[in-house]
Amino acid sequence: MAAAASKTAGVRIDDSIKREVLARTDIAEYIGQFVTLRKRGNSLVGLCPFHAEKTPSFHVHPDKGFFKCFGCDAHGDVINYLRRAENLTFPDALRVLAKRAGIEVEAENPAAARARGEKEAIYAANNLAASYFHRVLALESAGEPARQYCERRGLDRATIAAFKLGYAPERWDGLVGELRAGGIDLPVALAAGLVKAGQNGGYYDVYRGRLMIPTYAATGEVIAFGGRALGSEEPKYLNTATTPVYTKGRHLYALNAARRAAGKDDAIIVVEGYLDCIALHGAGFANAVAALGTAFTPDQAHELRKVTPNVFVCFDADAAGRAATAKSVDILRAAGCNPRIVALPAGDDPDSYLRAHGAQRFRALLDAAVSWVAFALDREVEAIASGFTGAAEIARRGEALLATHVPAQERDRWRVYVAGRLGLSVDDLRKSRLLTNPLHFAPRGPDGGERGPARAGRHVMPGAVDAPSFEREVLAIMLEEPILLVAYAKRIPPERFEDRVLRRVYATLVDRREELLQPSDIRALFSEDEEASAVLDAIQGAERSVTVRFAESADRCAYLDRVVERFRAADLQRRYRELDSLLDRLHESGERIPTELREEHRALLTKLKG
Ligand SMILES: [Zn+2]
Structure with a gap:
């Protein structure tokens, strides 16, 4: 400027x-x-x-x-x-x-005006459509079926007005006529997803005989509609597809209305459906939003995280709802949220629950929401209980589960929980000899100095020092908690290690993972192997800060996921270097470069830059 x-x-x-x-x-x-x-x-x-x-x-x-x-x-x-x-x-x-x-x-400037103009024209079309649908529902005789529907669903006048609910009457040209009268170009309405083009060059209404629920952007414009069938017609919901002003999976329904309350309460409630969300607002839970889909997208989780990390997930109590909950919990955690799971009775959704039991009982459900740790443990406990038979094996798996999800200092508390779920006593779990002693992470005393970094430094193999830091980190963590090898062997296979010595050591650990219970077992495994022992010494000394950080990490899965991600990124980089030099050689020798290689090269570059 x-x-x-x-x-x-x-x-x-x-x-x-x-x-x-x-x-x-x-x-x-x-x-x-x-x-x-x-x-x-x-x-x-x-x-x-x-x-x-x-x-x-x-x-x-x-x-x-x-x-x-x-x-x-x-x-x-x-x-x-x-x-x-x-x-x-x-x-x-x-x-x-x-x-x-x-x-x-x-x-x-005209180009900017055109781009902005298209969006604004769509907003104008959407706004006019929302007003029209609302007017039909509130005032016109054609709105009668929808008024009856609202009454059955407990949607009163105030709610209808607050969410600007509407009705698209059973007509092919209701909205089309309204748009024409309002001076909206029908091709704009087509781009907005409100009308469809007919065969004779005309247009007809997309939404017919449906309760219309507008979705607003944070800035107040109507960006999309959900149209609910009043009866059992399919689809139950007809939703706006992606348009120039709306991308599916990026917005949350009612976030504009919920933002303030959610910020004040420092918590937000996420439900599956529009009407669940509206019912919650009606019952005084002004911090409710709807995911508008079967599960969250990372974009939506990121939007929520900007408002508050504390998210109550309250999906339907059916199989689909439970699956969506599991997926959403992972996405929310990846976005840095602290999800809690609200358990509705089987067959209920938030709307039906509120109507049957009222706001106070729903408040009690929120208070009883379980943390994502319990939820994650529950999910895997079932698999353990059904997949393994011997009590000892079950106890072992239970301990592995705790080590995967819960930091060492909180494990005792959760051990009680997991033992109960697995039908074992806490002692059974303890006896599985997999207890990770937090003392492992305390700085070694003077008599531990023999294995300390100073001496180890002299023995260390050159390769191990040059190894990528994440390879050393993984080994350092597994050295302290070998039980994690059971859970991570598949996600971090030995072939991904670039460093020769580390790869050999790690491959041995993975092979023997079922018998490695404590740090001393690893030591015993390599007692005859000088090269490996020296490397282990060096790593244990040099990566002390890593193991301490990991031990204290509140979210161990996320920590390990980040390490896994670095392995993946290193793979991409390796492939990119290979391709790069291959393309160079082909170029110099004047050979034709296959399109696939060129495209892979370009795709990798984009990924690495991103
Ligand atoms: Zn920043």
Whole structure:
């Protein structure tokens, strides 16, 4: 941008407009619509919307009018924020904020106007459609079947108004006529997914005889519709597919309405269906949203995490709902959320439960929600109980499960839980001799110095020192808790180790994993093998900080997943280097380069950059 003014297709956007926009926009209030901010000193802090993080490093300074992230160095004024958040050009971001602040901005460049124009035209079509559907439901005689339906479902007038519910009457040209009268171009309505093109060049309504539920963006525009059948017609829900303003799997229903309450309660409730969500709001749970699909997507989990990490997952109590819960829990945890699982009685959904039992009982269900640890343990306990027979083997698997999911210092508490679920006593579990003694992680005393890093350093094989850090980390962790080999042998197979000595040592551990119970067992295994013993010494000394971090890690699965991910990334890099030199050789020798290789090369490059 030039200092005084910028020329876009002959139209001036004055610096004065920028100054006015900045003066009239409260940056904290604006950003606070999308990111939960908490007061800390003179600034407000929250989770950065521009990079994935679990602890807040995104600061907003309302007095100075700027934001800054100490994690990814994103910073600037509210215009910069909007440009980054919505991927807008400067003039477009300025225009959005100006409009919001009630400041007139004249003209703009035609290309930008077209792109923005298409979106705005779709918003206009959606808004008009939402008003039309709502009017039919609220006032017109054609809305009678839907009014009866709402009454049966317990949707009162206030709820219908608050969520702007509507009805698409049983007609082919109801909305089409309304759009025409409202001056909306039908090709725009086609792009919005509201109408379809007929054979004779005309258009007809997509939604007929359905209760219409509009989905709003955080900025207040209607971006999509869900159309529910009133009877048993299929499909039960007819939803907007991807359009220029809506991407399936990126939005959450009612997040615009729930954001404030969720920020205040520091918790959010996620349900499967629109009507579950609406019923919760009606019963006073204003922090409810709906996932709009069978399970979360990472994008949706990321949206939630910006508001609060505390997520109650309350899906239907049927097989599909349980499967969706399991998948969602994994996705939420990967996004840094702390999911808790609300168990409804078999056959219920939140809506039916609320109508049968009321808000107070639902509140009790929330209070009784189980942590994701219990949920994860439960899922695997069933497999253990049904897959293994001997009590000793079951106890062993139970301990492996605890080691996988629960940090050492919390394991005793969960041991009681798992023992109960497996029908064993806590002593049975203990007797499985798989207890990981937290003392292993304490710094060694003077008499342990013999195996300390100083001496080990002299013995270490050159290869092991050069080995990638994640290869050394995996060995260090397995050395302390060999029981984890049982769970991770498949995900980290020995062939993925690049370092020769480490690969050999690790392959031996994997082969013998069923008999390795304690760190001393590993030592015994290599007592005759000088090369291996030296490497183990070196790793145990050099990677002490890793094992301590792992032992104290609240989320051991996530920790190990990150290590697995680094193996995968290293594989990609190796393949890329191979391809790179192969392509070079082919190029020099003037040979034709096969298209597949070129494409793989390009795809890898994109992945590695991402
Ligand atoms: Zn950041």
